[in-house]
Amino acid sequence: MDNLESLVIARRLRVPLDAPGAATPDWGETAARQLDAALLSVGFTCSPALLERLSALPGAAVVDLGVRVLSTVRTLVGDHVRHNAYFIDFPANVPGTLEFWAGLLRETLLDPAAAPPVRQATLDLLTLPGYGRYRHTYADLLAAHAELVPLAGDRVTVLEPGGSLEEEAHALYLSLAGSEVPLAAEDLEALRLLASFCAEAPERIPVRENRAVVNEARLAAGRPLLVDTVTDVLRLACGCSGGDVTLAVPTRIRSFRRAERRALLQALDAVASPAKLGDVPRHREQWKRLGERLHPHEYPRFPRAAHVFEVARGERRAAGLDSRVETALAEGRTAEAVELLEKAPGALLRRLDHLLRTGPSARVVLEAAERAAAGASGRVLLSLREHLQNRLAPAAGRVFANRYGRAWAAPDSRPPLGEEVLSRALAVLDEEIARRLPDPGELVVDPDVLDVALPLSGKAAAPxxxxxxxxxxxxxxxxxxxxxxxxxxxxxxxxxxxxxxxxxxxxxxxxxxxxxxxxxxxxxxxxxxxxxxxxxxxxxxxxxxxxxxxxxxxxxxxxxxxxxxxxxxxxxxxxxxxxxxxxxxxxxxxxxxxxxxxxxxxxxxxxxxxxxxxxxxxxxxxxxxxxxxxxxxxxxxxxxxxxxxxxxxxERDHLRVRYLVDLLRAKGSTAGHTTYIGLEAPAGLPPGSRVYTPGTLHELIPA
Known part of the structure; x- marks a missing residue:
């Protein structure tokens, strides 16, 4: 439970607290003030509401809670370790590079014990005694530096009171599980922890990796699985084996208990329609390994599940949409490719740039895109919007980054798209995105958040x-x-x-x-x-x-x-x-x-x-x-x-919060609630306000 509490504090900057009981005279207020002073030393503070709630608790309970809160925020800011520096007076008295090496070499030559190695024909300076290792203790460093003089510009992060640990964990679980954007690896681990405590599944889990993590907990608890494609079952099997639910890295599939095999095959049989078997060849080898663990031949009542493994072994043919589209494009039948892609709106929009440059006509492609926009996810629409607004002229370079953040760049050799074509495409996207945005009510926006980029993917950014x-x-x-x-x-x-x-x-x-x-x-x-x-x-x-x-x-x-x-x-x-x-x-x-x-x-x-x-x-x-x-x-x-x-x-024009704010303001409202978007939630917002800060900005992405 301590891990769950730390997770809530670190991700939401809220301290879980049970409902207050009857107040009793105690030293809780003194303990709360002491905790606030300790928090200030690392750049955090209790909000007035949190101080009030803490003051009503017994002093011993405040101390116990304070130890956990302080440990969590110190780790969050990096103060849980001792930061020593090689040069004790840094940033003062740092020698020049040549001066440093000359002094280190002189010191080594004067040391009789170090003389033999430096008489070699060649000398590796990095192996000189004393180089690259602390030559003083952390206490020595502290003694050499004056105390920090606090200034008004120093960071102070406010901690707010939360509901019970169960309520806060459930809210965080729903936020992560229902995210419209892929999560970072750390967030997936957090979701895995939360799913083991929270039985209720959100109404919608749009990201497949998130669904796999939630299904891990449901499989362990014997609850029905949430799958609608055959790949959902493969992701789940990889996750249960301690592997990669994104399927980017091969997983060593573990053995499953009989009840688990039955549940996986039953879920697979329910979704393995002929139209969905085309997804199997993409991960053929992983499906073969899974078949060796599930023994589908032992379950004749799940015949469609057996078809999946027949496709993986090459005993049954199943052409996927991607292969059919690639074949049509390779043979110059672009109109046919557009027609095929209309069955998968998101896939069509992801290829829109290429189709506009190679399609039968920009008009035909744009009409298909306009029909597809209503069926694509909000994240796809926003990603395409950002892409197209950068296509009026060649970029300095094209950046390619994988899910782990590894990046490489290449010259941009694509011809620019026509201004008229871009204007029409952008207008279609703006209209559809605006239609999906919620009624903001009274919109309050912190100007400092306007230049924050929309989180269209969280995979590369560790929390x-x-x-x-x-x-x-x-x-x-x-x-x-x-x-x-x-x-x-x-x-x-x-x-x-x-x-x-x-x-x-x-x-x-x-x-x-x-x-x-x-x-x-x-x-x-x-x-x-x-x-x-x-x-x-x-x-x-x-x-x-x-x-x-x-x-x-x-x-x-x-x-x-x-x-x-x-x-x-x-x-x-x-x-x-x-x-x-x-x-x-x-x-x-x-x-x-x-x-x-x-x-x-x-x-x-x-x-x-x-x-x-x-x-x-x-x-x-x-x-x-x-x-x-x-x-x-x-x-x-x-x-x-x-x-x-x-x-x-x-130089890239990223899609920022300013874009959605402009659409929300143009949308207008008659609702009676307040929507706040900012870097931090201020005090005094009306009850029931919708609050979006960097930690919850993904919730602003429309479905």
Missing amino acids: GLGMLPRGSVSTVDGGLLRFFVHWRQAGRRTDYDLSALMLDASYGDPEHVSWTNHANGFATYSGDLVEAPDGASEFIDVRLAEATRPIVVPQVHVYAGEPFDEAAEAFFGYMTRDAAQEGRPFEPRTVRMKSDLRGSGRVALPLVFLRGDDGGWRVKWLHLYLKGHPGFNQVEGNRATASLLVRSIV
């Missing part, structure tokens, strides 16, 4: 503090920007390197700060650490007012050892401070963003900092990973690739 979808833009306050990485190796020696690539306004003339270049005129590196059995942290300071480059791209490289998704812990974030504000290298109340690193690439590009024409700085979220090399990745080796990727994302 965390202050996280926004890819393409979102927000302002950067403060004169000092400090980003950081922390990691802890699981088994073998692991070396991550924090670096910063600085570019001019044309994304050229690169310079960098990293372990090979400790500083330039406006940025300073905290020092290189090459192993992390107990955890290691690296920092880079950027003095924004002195920056001679308007584009700063933080990077995290796997130099050696475990990749991000194998390390015991790995996370990135950034802080902002006043230029004169002192304190430790890591101060939780100045952290603006923190999230885990877990992509499959070996170079992480979490975000980019940009200076605008007005001199102010902004941050744009990337959530990208480069494949990199098996080892020895450095910022010098990916400057061209990173520059093209960053430029492609920065």
Whole structure:
């Protein structure tokens, strides 16, 4: 239950509380004030309503709850570990790169015990004694730094009171299960935990991966399964085997109990119509492995389920829609392909750009798209809207990113679509999207949320503090920007390197700060650490007012050892401070963003900092990973690739909250409720208000 409570607090910033009982004189109010003071030290605070609810509880209960709340928010902000720095006085007294190496070499030569290895013909400087490992304790670091001077600009995140743990968990479960967009891997794990506690299924589960996770709990409890395609059953079997419900990675299917085999075959038999057997060849090998575990020949009363495995073995033919469409397109029968795709509205709209360039006529294709719009999901409509608004002219580059955030770029060689064609297509999409939006009632919008990108997919973005979808833009306050990485190796020696690539306004003339270049005129590196059995942290300071480059791209490289998704812990974030504000290298109340690193690439590009024409700085979220090399990745080796990727994302016109807000305002309303959209929910909203913040923004995506 503690995991469930921490999940609710971290995802909703709400503290689950049971209904208050009869008030009794106690020291609950004192304990609540003490908890609030402890929370302020890490950048959180209790709302007045939460303080009032806590004050009515017995003091001992407040203390017990406070310990759990404080532990959760410290982990959320990254303060659950000790952030030491290689150079104890960082950002002061950091030696120049050559000065540092010369001093380290001199120190080694003067050490008699170290003399033999340095007399070799060649010398690996990274193996010098003392390099890459802490030479002082965390207590020494604290003693070398003054206390942080709190300023009004420091981050303060408000915690609100919630209902009972059961009520809050159920609300979070319905939100995740009913999401219109694919969830991140961490959110799928959260949904799996919640589904084991919440028996009721939402009315609609539009994302197949979410449905598979919910079905895992239903299968374990013996409840009817929610499936309408044969692939739903395969996803469920993979999930129950501890594998990938997205089917992107092959799963080793486990053995099933007889009751489980019967339930899976019964569900498969109910949906395995001839029209749906065409989905089987796409995952032929996985179906073969599943057939070996389910023994369909033992269940003759499920004949249609047996047909699925016959198709997988090649004993029965079943042509899928995709193969028929590809055949028609390859043979130049585009009109036939359009006719076939009209049976799958979402598939037609996903191919609309290609069809408009190769179809029989733009008019025929647009008419088909107009008919298909009513049958496609809201996420498909919004994704197509964003795509088309970027097709008036060739882009700097086309970015391709998989479900794990691994990205690559290619030149955009597609011819632009005609303005008249685009105008008609966009008008069709706008009309259909507006029709599906709910009645907003009285609409209240925080202006700071307008430039947040709509979360059309959450797979690449790990949940965390202050996280926004890819393409979102927000302002950067403060004169000092400090980003950081922390990691802890699981088994073998692991070396991550924090670096910063600085570019001019044309994304050229690169310079960098990293372990090979400790500083330039406006940025300073905290020092290189090459192993992390107990955890290691690296920092880079950027003095924004002195920056001679308007584009700063933080990077995290796997130099050696475990990749991000194998390390015991790995996370990135950034802080902002006043230029004169002192304190430790890591101060939780100045952290603006923190999230885990877990992509499959070996170079992480979490975000980019940009200076605008007005001199102010902004941050744009990337959530990208480069494949990199098996080892020895450095910022010098990916400057061209990173520059093209960053430029492609920065110059792309992402679909933002502003778009839906404009449609909602044009829609008008006579309803009596209030809809609030913002970065944080303010106090004083009327009861029954619909509240959308970054953590629940996916709920604003129409069905």
